[in-house]
Amino acid sequence: MAQTHDHPQRYALVNELHARPFPSLTVPCHAVYVAIKEPMDAANRDRSKDRAHLRALLDHYGAPQPDAGATHYAGAIGKHDLKWESHTEFVTYSAFAEGVGSRPFDPHLADVFPKDWLTDAPGKRIAAVLIRVEYLPENLAAISSRIEDWFVPESVACSWVLDGAAVLVGDFRIDAAGQMRFAVFVQPGTGARRVGRIVQRLCEIETYRAMSMLGLERARELNERLNALDPQLSALVTAMSDEGRSAEGTLHELLAISAELESLAVRNSFRFGATGAYEAIVNQRIAVLRESRFEGRQTFAEFMMRRYDPAMRTVKSAESRLQQMAERAERAGELLRTRVDVERSAQNQLLLASMDRRADLQLRLQHTVEGLSVVAISYYAVSLATYLLLPVAEALHWSKAALTSGLVPVVMLCVWLMVRRIRKSMH
Numbered sequence: 001m002a003q004t005h006d007h008p009q010r011y012a013l014v015n016e017l018h019a020r021p022f023p024s025l026t027v028p029c030h031a032v033y034v035a036i037k038e039p040m041d042a043a044n045r046d047r048s049k050d051r052a053h054l055r056a057l058l059d060h061y062g063a064p065q066p067d068a069g070a071t072h073y074a075g076a077i078g079k080h081d082l083k084w085e086s087h088t089e090f091v092t093y094s095a096f097a098e099g100v101g102s103r104p105f106d107p108h109l110a111d112v113f114p115k116d117w118l119t120d121a122p123g124k125r126i127a128a129v130l131i132r133v134e135y136l137p138e139n140l141a142a143i144s145s146r147i148e149d150w151f152v153p154e155s156v157a158c159s160w161v162l163d164g165a166a167v168l169v170g171d172f173r174i175d176a177a178g179q180m181r182f183a184v185f186v187q188p189g190t191g192a193r194r195v196g197r198i199v200q201r202l203c204e205i206e207t208y209r210a211m212s213m214l215g216l217e218r219a220r221e222l223n224e225r226l227n228a229l230d231p232q233l234s235a236l237v238t239a240m241s242d243e244g245r246s247a248e249g250t251l252h253e254l255l256a257i258s259a260e261l262e263s264l265a266v267r268n269s270f271r272f273g274a275t276g277a278y279e280a281i282v283n284q285r286i287a288v289l290r291e292s293r294f295e296g297r298q299t300f301a302e303f304m305m306r307r308y309d310p311a312m313r314t315v316k317s318a319e320s321r322l323q324q325m326a327e328r329a330e331r332a333g334e335l336l337r338t339r340v341d342v343e344r345s346a347q348n349q350l351l352l353a354s355m356d357r358r359a360d361l362q363l364r365l366q367h368t369v370e371g372l373s374v375v376a377i378s379y380y381a382v383s384l385a386t387y388l389l390l391p392v393a394e395a396l397h398w399s400k401a402a403l404t405s406g407l408v409p410v411v412m413l414c415v416w417l418m419v420r421r422i423r424k425s426m427h
Contacts, residue, residue, distance in 0.1 A: 022193055022196040022197045022200050023081065023083060023094070023096050023196035023199065023200060024192040024193050024195075024196050025096055025133060025192055025195045025196045025199060026098055026192055026195075027133055027134060027135055027186045027190070027195060028098070028099060028100045028133060028134040028135065029096060029097060029098050029099065029100070029133045029195075030096075030097060030099070030100050030101070030109060030130070030131060030132050030133060031094060031095065031096050031129070031130075031131040031133070031199050031203070032080075032094075032095040032109055032110050032112050032113065032129075032130060032131075033092065033093070033094050033095075033127070033128070033129040033130075033131070033203045033206075034092070034093050034110075034113055034118070034125060034127065034128045034129075035090050035091070035092045035093075035125070035126050035127040035128075035207045035210070036050075036053075036090060036091050036092075036093075036121050036122070036123045036124065036125055036126065037089055037090040037123045037124060037126040037211070038050075038089075038090075038122055038123035038124075039123060039124065045089070046122070047086060049122035050086055050091045050122060051066065051069075051070065051086075052122075053091075053117075053120070053121055053122055054066060054073060054084050054091075054093075056117060056120070057077065057082075057093075057113070057114075057117055058075070058077065060077075060114060060117065061077035061078050063075050063076060063077050063082070066084075070086075071085070071086040072084065072085045072086065077095065077112070078112070079097050080095040080096060080097045080112050081095070081096045081097070082094070082095055083095075083096070088274075089211065089274070090123070090126060090207070090211065091123075092203070092207065093113060094200075094203060095112045095113070096199075097112075100132050100133070100134055104132060104146075104149075104150055104183075105130050105132060105150065105175065105179065105181050107175075107176075107177035107179065109130060110128070110130065110177065110179060125178075126207070126210050126211065127180070127203075127206050127207045127210045128174075128178055128179050128180060129179065129180045129181075129182060129202070129203055129206050130179045130180070130181055130182070131181075131182045131183075131184060131199055131202060131203070132181075132182070132183050132184070133183075133184040133186060133195060133199065134183075134184075134185060134186070135185070135186055135187075135188055136166070136167060136185040136186060136187050136188070137185070140295070143158075143167060143169070143185055143294075144295065146169075146183070147169055147183075150169075150181065150183060151169065151170070151171040151173075151181065151183075152171045152173050155171040155172060155173055155303075156169065156170070156171045156297060156298075157169070157170055157171070157172070157297070157298055157299060157300045157302070157303035158170075158294045158295075158297040158298070158299075159289075159291040159292060159293060159294050159297070159299040159300060160291065160292040160293070160294050161198065161289040161290060161291055161292075162194065162198065162289065162290055163290060164187065164292070165186070165187055165190050165194060165198075166184055166185060166186045166187060166190065166195070166198055167184070167185040167294055168182065168183075168184055168198070168202065168289070168300065169182065169183040169184075169185070170182040170183070170202070170300075172206075172209075172303065172307070180206055182202050182206075184198055184199065184202070186198075198289075201285045201288065201289060204281070204285050205282055205285045205286060205300070208278040208279075208281045208282045208285070209278075209282050209304075209308060211274070211275075211278045212274075212275045212278035212279045212282065212312065212315075213311060214271065214274075214275070215271050215272055215274070215275030215312075215315040216311045216314060216315055218268055218271050218272070218315075218318075219272075219314050219315040219317075219318035219319070220314075220318075222264060222268055222318045222322060223318050223321070225264065226264075226318070226321055226322060226325060229257055229260065229261065229325065230325065232253075232257060233254075233257055233325060233328060233329055233332070236250055236253055236254050236257070236332065237328070237332050240332065240335060240336060240339070248340055250336055251333065251336040251337065251340055254329060254332055254333050254336060255333065257329055258326070258329040258330065258333060261322065261325055261326045261329055262326065264322060265322055265323070265326060268319070268322070272315060272318075272319045275312070275315050276315075276316075279312050282304065282308070283304070286300050286301050286304060287301075373419065374412065374415050374416050374419055375412075377415045377419075378408070378411050378412040378415045381411045381414075381415060382404060382407050382408055382411045385407050385411060386400065386403055386404050386407060389403060389407070390403065
């Protein structure tokens with residue numbers, strides 16, 4: 001039988017699908033959840049610090065240690081079941097325990113994660129959630145009473161989920177103990193894993209909502225800078241039609257703005273991309289809850305549409321504005337470069353015309369010098385010829401003046417023909 005060769009990552013990739021199962025929760029119960037984000041970007045994140053922080057918590061409870069290089073962990077810490085997950089930008093800790101306290105959302109429930117341990121975290125807390133899970137009371141009016149007592153009425157989101165399997169309640173506000181509260185009222189007979197999925201999705205909604213909101217502050221900072229650059233860019237584009245202004249100077253100013261816009265795009269691309277991804281997860285997690293209205297109250301989807309979506313639109317608007325300004329600067333730069341090329345071509349034509357004029361002047365001067373040189377050469381040639389032919393002239397009884405006057409036209413003609421022949425051979 002032929003041997004089958006599997007890809008070395010085949011089993012690891014399949015196991016990744018089953019690495020983070022939903023918890024199985026028995027009603028009544030409660031969940032304590034915290035998400036910690038390191039201040040640096042994901043590319044510079046040191047995951048070994050996160051694992052060391054997890055080991056410190058496990059040592060506190062005397063629990064077994066995770067495998068080296070682990071990205072997820074599940075085990076017991078005291079009376080709680082711990083679930084730890086390492087994500088791209090953050091790590092999450094979920095602690096589940098049976099029973100609920102007599103005091104709703106008792107801050108001491110969060111002590112499962114010791115305060116000194118949280119202080120030593122390698123990052124900052126981005127989300128902290130307390131979830132109370134109990135059975136749905138027979139009298140639904142009791143739920144309304146508890147909502148009024150436990151949550152801020154103006155912010156409450158409340159809905160039936162999963163085809164009436166439970167009622168979810170939350171106000172997305174942080175209480176005095178630094179926790180965000182959610183209540184889950186479960187129909188009797190609902191399976192433990194279904195309850196676990198509801199609780200897990202609540203934690204994910206809050207975490208990814210918080211992570212996506214990081215882009216809002218970045219968008220506000222970006223808009224402030226774009227508000228300063230936009231008038232400068234508009235002024236430069238307007239100045240392009242001013243013939244009295246140097247195109248090269250305008251181009252240098254425009255290139256400086258373009259460089260800053262490109263730098264802003266590089267600095268914000270990861271955060272804006274992550275914000276879009278987190279927003280999609282939030283909307284997907286809410287969609288799978290299959291909400292229906294409870295006693296006329298706003299659903300989680302409606303709450304997000306009113307309170308969350310405007311923030312995400314602000315981020316998208318800032319990202320789009322940055323891209324549009326960069327494209328405007330690029331188009332203006334191309335037009336300016338074209339104008340600079342045209343001006344340089346005109347300057348080159350003027351320079352060539354000036355060079356032609358100078359060459360013509362040099363040629364005229366050369367001709368003048370050649371004429372003068374004929375006279376000078378002829379003068380010396382006549383003198384030499386006179387000395388050479390003077391004995392012959394005396395023998396013929398010619399005077400020196402007669403000999404010189406006869407030689408001048410002959411010598412000058414010969415010199416002129418010689419110079420002309422030399423110039424012709426050179427050209």
